[in-house]
Structures are given as C-alpha cells and as structure tokens.
Amino acid sequence: MTESSTVAATADLLVRTAEHLFDSGVMSHSGHANLSARLDGERFLLTPGFVRGLRADQVAVVGVDGQVLGGRLQSASTEIVNMHGVVYRTRPEVGAVLHTHSPAATAFAVAHQPLPCRTEPMLRFGQAEEVPVVPWGPRGSDVSVRGISEILAQRPTTSAVLLANHGLLVFGPDPRQAADLLTAIEESAEAELAARALGGAVDFPAGALEAVRAYMARAAS
Numbered sequence: 001m002t003e004s005s006t007v008a009a010t011a012d013l014l015v016r017t018a019e020h021l022f023d024s025g026v027m028s029h030s031g032h033a034n035l036s037a038r039l040d041g042e043r044f045l046l047t048p049g050f051v052r053g054l055r056a057d058q059v060a061v062v063g064v065d066g067q068v069l070g071g072r073l074q075s076a077s078t079e080i081v082n083m084h085g086v087v088y089r090t091r092p093e094v095g096a097v098l099h100t101h102s103p104a105a106t107a108f109a110v111a112h113q114p115l116p117c118r119t120e121p122m123l124r125f126g127q128a129e130e131v132p133v134v135p136w137g138p139r140g141s142d143v144s145v146r147g148i149s150e151i152l153a154q155r156p157t158t159s160a161v162l163l164a165n166h167g168l169l170v171f172g173p174d175p176r177q178a179a180d181l182l183t184a185i186e187e188s189a190e191a192e193l194a195a196r197a198l199g200g201a202v203d204f205p206a207g208a209l210e211a212v213r214a215y216m217a218r219a220a221s
Helices: 003-023 081-090 103-111 120-124 142-154 175-198 208-220
Strands: 033-038 043-046 060-063 068-070 096-100 160-163 167-172
Touching (some): 003 043, 003 096, 003 175, 043 081, 081 096, 081 142, 103 160, 103 167, 120 175, 120 208
Antiparallel strands (some): 033 096, 160 167
16 A cells, blocks of 8 residues: 555544544534544644544644644644654554543543443443543643653553543544544443432442453453
C-alpha cells in the first residue's frame, strides 16, 4: 500500500469511527471530540475538534513531537495535539487515541472521581481496573500533558483516563477497539450513576476480574 493510500484508508477509518460513536449515543450534545490513529512510529492522523459530519479531507498528519506535517488544524485544535502525542510516545502498542466529552464519564471527571470497573463490558473491552483521574491543567498545556504522562507511568495497564473538569481519553490497538471501550466506559458510568439511586454499585466478587481475564486468554488462544 502506498503512503497516500495508507493515509486515505486511515482517515476513512477515523470518519467511520466518529459515525459509530454518534450512532452509539456516547457523544456530547456539541459533538466535540478529537480522534487520532497512528500511521507509524513518528506520525499519527488527527481530526479537528468537532467531528459531527467529519470528512476525510479534514484530518491532519501530525508528528508525535506535536508538529503538524500535513493538512491543517484550526488553532483551537492544535492545543490537543500533545494530548494525543504523549500517549503515542509513552505507549508504543497504542494505535488509536479518542477524546470525547461523553456525558456520564465526564460527570466523574468533573467530580474528580475515578470510575470503578464494575461492569463486564468495561472489563472485557480492555479496562479491568478503575479509570483514573488526571489532575486538571489547561487543555493541551504542559501541566495537562505532564499529568497524563504521570498517570500512564503510575498505571501502566490502564487504557483510559479521565481528564479532571474536562472529559475522557481512551486508547487502544485501533480506532474501532478504542471506540468499543469508550462505549463500554460511558455505559458503565451511566450504570454507576443510576445504581446510586438503588443504594450504590457493588464490586465484582473477589477474584472475578482475574477469572474473566483468564477465561478471555484461553478463548483467544
């Protein structure tokens, strides 16, 4: 596959991922989000800050160092480049990073409360632990990016973080798998909030997370 066809195919995948997220009902009313997908060890594709009706020609090529290498980003979107870049630099296995203001998950971010793993979809789609909260910093600032980096170092197996007073950041091997996890996290946040009216959510039984992980490993082999 040529360079141009790889970029085109990856941009199309981001467009379809944005459509999937809207179809899943996990996006904020504004449609604000930014999605990215790795091209290689040094570059990724990044969408603009609003992805309702996203077109492939709106996607830019960005270096993991934060430089825009192709296409164009609006000035407001350049603030979030390093938020994606720090994940790609820290996690070589990550192929996609998705940032949304999904309402229920954002409620936990606003409350500065980690989201526990208490639903099987969240566990099975790759988040077998609570989603931690990154301390607040201005969007895309050194403070914010440093906070993300520190949480990733402290929690090497997390596939998502909550950005305090901001939203949700999810990452995975490819855009579709990251989108599936994002949907599971938003549904889990909704369930967690609803369960409070019934007396509060309850943890899995002791050993349940390890048992499900072991079962999934056997099924995949």
